[in-house]
Amino acid sequence: MTDLQDLYQELILDHGRRPRNFKQLDGANTAEGYNPLCGDKVKVYIRTDNDVVTDVSFEGAGCAISTASASLMTEIVKGKSRAEAEQLFKAFHDLVTGHQSMLDSPDLGKLAVFSGVSEFPTRVKCATLSWHTLLAALSDNDQVVSTE
Ligand code: ZN
Numbered sequence: 001m002t003d004l005q006d007l008y009q010e011l012i013l014d015h016g017r018r019p020r021n022f023k024q025l026d027g028a029n030t031a032e033g034y035n036p037l038c039g040d041k042v043k044v045y046i047r048t049d050n051d052v053v054t055d056v057s058f059e060g061a062g063c064a065i066s067t068a069s070a071s072l073m074t075e076i077v078k079g080k081s082r083a084e085a086e087q088l089f090k091a092f093h094d095l096v097t098g099h100q101s102m103l104d105s106p107d108l109g110k111l112a113v114f115s116g117v118s119e120f121p122t123r124v125k126c127a128t129l130s131w132h133t134l135l136a137a138l139s140d141n142d143q144v145v146s147t148e
Pocket of ligand 1: 035062064066
């Protein structure tokens with residue numbers, strides 16, 4: 001398992017250093033999120049067509065966990081419907097809080113690298129901040145999301 005854990009950490013570090021889809025999207029729905037516990041800030045941009053996410057990006061500044069989570073989130077939700085994105089977030093939330101259910105969970109793919117977060121409860125908000133913000137952007141909710 002040691003090698004797998006090393007790989008997972010490497011993936012988080014890689015996305016933390018070189019986040020994917022880290023840019024503005026013109027004409028997109030946006031929402032901003034803030035995690036005062038850690039100081040993470042994120043702004044999510046999302047475009048949808050017939051309830052399907054056609055493009056998604058983010059900007060912000062935060063710890064490696066929050067940045068990597070946002071980066072990997074943008075990769076997995078593109079092409080998904082709103083309902084699928086909500087299911088992914090539920091499964092991801094279960095994963096990072098250690099309540100993972102094997103039943104009816106969508107495939108989290110690379111997001112499985114965050115399973116170790118469940119052992120660090122203070123980092124759960126870092127990992128979920130971008131997801132809370134994504135759902136706010138999907139709802140076209142202009143309020144700033146705070147984890148506190
Ligand atoms: Zn953080």
